[in-house]
Amino acid sequence: MDDLMKGANRTHVLVIADDFTGANDVGMMLVRQGFETSIHLSLDGVLPTLSGATQQALVVNTDSRSVTSQMAHARIEQVMHQFNQLQQPFWLYKKIDSTLRGNIGIEIEAILRHSELPMAIVAPAFPDGGRLTQNGECWVGERRLTDTEFASDPKTPVNSSRISDILSEQTHLSYWEITLNGSLDDTTAVLEKARQAGIQTVIVDIKNNEQLQHLGRAIRQLSFKPLCVGSAGLSQYLFTPDQDVSRVQPMLAVVGSMSQIACEQIDLAAARKPVQVVTIDVSELFEKPWAALVDYYSQQITAAYQRHHHIVLHTMTPATNRELIEQFCQRKQLTRHQLGTQISAFLAQLVSYQVKQQIFSGLYLSGGDTALAVTQALYASHFHLQGDIAGFVPWGYLPDSSHPNLLIMTKSGAFGLPDTLLQVIEFIEEKTRE
Incomplete structure (x- = not known):
């Protein structure tokens, strides 16, 4: 055990999850970080001994989310009894539901006790799933947890959005928020102070992946090993200090369409992924050089x-109302075709400048006129098709263009x-990690 704890080149992890899909979610995050990972589907039998591999992870499913508190405690106690007979992993991770369902307090307390x-x-x-915490409360998108369908879950209802309330209902653990x-260093100091004060649980507000990464780094700097409790989110930033999985090469998407479905697609992606929407005010194209x-929009893109x-x-009409486009065209003495051509031409100029300045993982072009204008600005004469994404988005390369290795995706607006x-974003992120 001492050899394992002191071994600088070994990272062993035991994850205790309360359901099978949650176990797989964390397991997949560990695989992406280079861990040899196995999922123990039930508590029957003896936990397998962790091997001497550099990075080894064992994920145990206690299937305890919807059982009684007494049964949940007993199952955690069983895992911990076997765990204490193994070589001590460097990390112990309690996987919980991001919407706080189940016996989370009971199980945290049982692990600490044993x-x-x-x-x-x-x-x-x-954050990638739209689950955030602020002021100690769980939010799903723009709504508090208790205002969502999870609050009335038939098997595991949740009656409070505040994490400390749920812990207090199930345990007597002290907490800080x-x-x-x-x-x-400030975050590390606060966590060290909590330990010195005898605080048993520290509840951390998280609004984005950058804060999760920040927390993971602070935990790795601590003078002690805590019990780490989270959904799949925290697990992707915690265990491997030399690998930064947040550094996915950004994609540049150009959505020239103002259709309702295009707006819905942007809104959903922005709620689930780290996405910055840069809105192009169309009226400015006829008023400013x-x-x-x-230069103005490039600063936003670079940031x-x-x-x-x-x-x-994404383009925005002067009134953000499609019915008023005709009035705008009349004021500017433009046909709708001329308006569309000007918008596409500007987007093409902006994109062609950007791909010279930054290395993007891919270029997503939504809207036929926009896609054609951008590819022409890259001096392409043909598109080498490789496949499709989600059945709607062809992808490939522009082999004779100024950027022949840039992955290109197109879609009708x-x-x-x-x-x-x-x-599309998930496809790009997987391609980046290959």
Whole structure:
């Protein structure tokens, strides 16, 4: 055991999950970080011994989310009894539901009672799934947890959005609630102070992936090993200090369409992924020099790129109301065709400038006129098709263009499902990790 705890080149992890799909969610995050990962489907039999591999993870499903508190405690006690006979993993992770369903307090308390870990750090947020915590409360998108369907779950209802309320209903554990407003060292100092004060649980507000990453780094700096409690979100930033999985190369999306479905696709993607929407005010294209506008929007794109956010360029009419476009065209003495051509031409100029400045993982072009204008600005004469995403989005390369290795995706503006852009981003993120 001492050899394992002191081994700088080994990272062993035991994850205790309360349902099978949750076990798989965390397991997949570990696989992506290079862990040899196995899922123990039930409590029958003896836990397998962790091997001597550099990074080894064992995920145990206690199937205890909807059982009685007494049964949940007994199952955790069983796992911990077997766990204490194994080589001690470097990390112990309690996977909980991001919407706080189940016996989360009972199980946290049981693990602390049957281990030598002094404190639990609780961060259930999963920003990629729209699950955030602020002021100690769980939010799903723009709504408090108790205002969502999860509150009336038939098997595991939730009667409070506040994490501390749920813990207090199930346990007598002391707690602090903290936000991550300071530096990395500040966060580490607060966690160290909580331990010194004898606090048993620290509940952490998380609004985005950057804060999850910040928390993971602070935990790795601690002078002690805590019990880490979270959804799949925290697990992706916690265990491997040398690998930064948040550094997915950003994608640049250009949505020239103002259709309702295009707007829905952007809204859903922005709720689930780190996405910065840069809105192009169409009226400015006829009032200001394009060079100045390219510089203005490029600053916004660069700022988002440096934060490792995917960028979506979206056009906005002067009144954001499609019915008023005709009035705008009349004032500017333009036909609708001329308006569309000008918008596409500006987007093409902005994009061609950007791909010279940044290395994007891909270029997503929504709207036929926009797609053609951008590809022409890249001096392409043909599109080498490779496949499709979600059945609606062809992807490939422009082999004779100025950027032959840039992955290109195209889609009709008013086509697809609400999650089409989200699926495109997930496709790009997987391609980046290959």
